[in-house]
Amino acid sequence: MVKWDRTAFLIGAAAGAAAAFLIQKQTSESMNVPPEKVLKKVKDTFKQNGPVDGSWIQMKPEQIDRNGFPALVYKGGISRPGETGNEQFEFSADAKTGTLLHVQPV
Incomplete structure (x- = not known):
């Protein structure tokens, strides 16, 4: 037994x-990569071209369609001083890797 x-x-x-x-x-x-780490990575990328005044990121990722494929992304924004005043940009970054996928001036 x-x-x-x-x-x-x-x-x-x-x-x-x-x-x-x-x-x-x-x-x-x-x-997913924590949103704080993604924001730091995006800010570091922007800082290569000058200072950053402000930034934000959504804490919950969104599902988007990227060229016919679903992607989970964090959306956020960056502001920095420019020649004619403050420049603002919106971005999306892959939630799994933190890779910057899209940047658009506002």
């Missing part, structure tokens, strides 16, 4: 470890 208990325990432990591995893999693949 002791041998069966040990075998059942080992089977249960192996099944639990396999389930934990699969759950961890799936959740890590579906996680």
